[in-house]
Amino acid sequence: MKHDPRLIAAAVVLAVVLLAAGPAFLPPFYVRVGQLMLYSAGLGLAWAILGGFAGYASFGHSAFIGIGAFAAGLVESRYSGLPPVLLLPLGLAAGGLACAILSAAIAYPILRLRGTFFAIAMLGVSHVGAEVTNNIDFFQGALGLNFPPLAPADMDPAAFYYELFLAGALSILLISWLIRRSRFGAGLLSIREDEDTARMLGVPTERYKRVAFVVSAVLTGLMGVIYAHSLGYITTESVYRDDTNLSLIVYSLLGGMGTLFGPVIGAGLLVFITQVILGRLLDFHLFATGLLLVLLILMAPGGVNGLLNRKRRPA
Amino acid sequence: MSLLEVRGLSKNFRGLAAISDVSFAIAEGSITSIIGPNGAGKSTMFNLITGYLAPTAGEVRFRDRRITGLATNRIAELGVARAFQIARPFRDLSVFDNVRIGALFGKAGRRDVEAATRRAMELASIAHLATQPASALTVGQLRHLEVARAIATRADLLLADEPCAGLNPTETAAMIDVLRQVRKNGVTVVLVEHDMPSVMEVSDRLLVLDAGRLIAEGPPPVVANDPKVIAAYLGTPDAA
Numbered sequence: 001m002k003h004d005p006r007l008i009a010a011a012v013v014l015a016v017v018l019l020a021a022g023p024a025f026l027p028p029f030y031v032r033v034g035q036l037m038l039y040s041a042g043l044g045l046a047w048a049i050l051g052g053f054a055g056y057a058s059f060g061h062s063a064f065i066g067i068g069a070f071a072a073g074l075v076e077s078r079y080s081g082l083p084p085v086l087l088l089p090l091g092l093a094a095g096g097l098a099c100a101i102l103s104a105a106i107a108y109p110i111l112r113l114r115g116t117f118f119a120i121a122m123l124g125v126s127h128v129g130a131e132v133t134n135n136i137d138f139f140q141g142a143l144g145l146n147f148p149p150l151a152p153a154d155m156d157p158a159a160f161y162y163e164l165f166l167a168g169a170l171s172i173l174l175i176s177w178l179i180r181r182s183r184f185g186a187g188l189l190s191i192r193e194d195e196d197t198a199r200m201l202g203v204p205t206e207r208y209k210r211v212a213f214v215v216s217a218v219l220t221g222l223m224g225v226i227y228a229h230s231l232g233y234i235t236t237e238s239v240y241r242d243d244t245n246l247s248l249i250v251y252s253l254l255g256g257m258g259t260l261f262g263p264v265i266g267a268g269l270l271v272f273i274t275q276v277i278l279g280r281l282l283d284f285h286l287f288a289t290g291l292l293l294v295l296l297i298l299m300a301p302g303g304v305n306g307l308l309n310r311k312r313r314p315a
Numbered sequence: 316m317s318l319l320e321v322r323g324l325s326k327n328f329r330g331l332a333a334i335s336d337v338s339f340a341i342a343e344g345s346i347t348s349i350i351g352p353n354g355a356g357k358s359t360m361f362n363l364i365t366g367y368l369a370p371t372a373g374e375v376r377f378r379d380r381r382i383t384g385l386a387t388n389r390i391a392e393l394g395v396a397r398a399f400q401i402a403r404p405f406r407d408l409s410v411f412d413n414v415r416i417g418a419l420f421g422k423a424g425r426r427d428v429e430a431a432t433r434r435a436m437e438l439a440s441i442a443h444l445a446t447q448p449a450s451a452l453t454v455g456q457l458r459h460l461e462v463a464r465a466i467a468t469r470a471d472l473l474l475a476d477e478p479c480a481g482l483n484p485t486e487t488a489a490m491i492d493v494l495r496q497v498r499k500n501g502v503t504v505v506l507v508e509h510d511m512p513s514v515m516e517v518s519d520r521l522l523v524l525d526a527g528r529l530i531a532e533g534p535p536p537v538v539a540n541d542p543k544v545i546a547a548y549l550g551t552p553d554a555a
Contacts, residue, residue: 186419187416187419189412190405196403199387199388200367200388200396201388201464201465201468205388
């Protein structure tokens, strides 16, 4: 399928403008739903750089949300006198750096595990992170951390964070797209398909996996920093969440594993289902997510994308 | 100078000696076949050359450089490619994208990736299948894909593991033709193959392995009449 590149560029610009203008015409409830969708889409995209492209499905990426959020919070509280314009970049730098260092440190041992073993090891990482944050006073996980308000006085904070999440999700989408088109991206796909064969063809599989892991962790951490600010106050439980660990997998499964827009479609759908359709049944969310996961794996392993492709190409 | 040199190579799996003190050299531009009964160590030999297994003793040299101990992807970058007996395509990718992975990596680097991909597909006569998903290919076509992907890396040495196994006579003839084309393009070929008529027809030299030992080597007609080789395949009269 070849389209006129100018037409695509115009459509992209139009979509971005429409999304950015969302808070201007959406009712407050849907601005919050939009926030959650964009946050989830960003996380889903970051997860998929490792899980979707390279096939290393992590079941513990909330570790990086937590590490990013707490690193940012601790650094920002030390420099709380700075103007808000400088605080957010400082927090992002601290959160991103913390995730980079930690993910690089565990990359070598943990990426020797494959499939389910890797997924469960990552679950362990997120639980260890949560325990450490909760039980070592320095991290203030049990006590909680305050984040200074960042939104300009004349702007609705909900709209402000909506735009921040949008910027984050779009940046990660752009990075994913660039990776997908690159030699690195082709290498990751070959790792997902058959790691031993990839290595036999000269793909530096160990290095590529590590880079994908660190990139995915850092981007997840950056979204976590924005999320922590949007909450204003966090404890361990608000960022190291097992339902996030689960949802990140479901986004890709629902939208189409390994596809560029899969996590975006999946995040949008799942947030819509849990927040809007099941909005009054808050306790029901995790159950619904789990049920959806089982149904997906049984009935539509290719996700929404796979279903559409099957319709298009009956084979 | 020989392209590939194997010196005193041994591989033990616990007590079992899969390869025992094997030495040989492969001349540049030749087609050499490694033959021998099942379990003689042919596939193990390939695994040792490509770095998939580490030898117990001995070394492998490529272009007079020791490659034993290097990572598999480093050996591929130096110009050694392998086509698997049981085809291992990237199933979710198209034929073109499969071959393109070879062209992007391997020895090729990133020069003229599209051209290298097309040339390799033409050489292996699968250019017409470019847009097909690899999962839709027949066994014969998958073998061609294996060869195309290996050639796309611009390897100097192709190790083909039973490329004709399970193919019908027409498909076998097509595969032998592809291997000849590959050699004509300057790639040295080492073949593990059971189909004796093809082996006799296409090979410049034969290496015969039996129970991990090299028992004979030379031009096909000489080796085929070697009593040791006949004994390895059919057993000796007094043993029977």
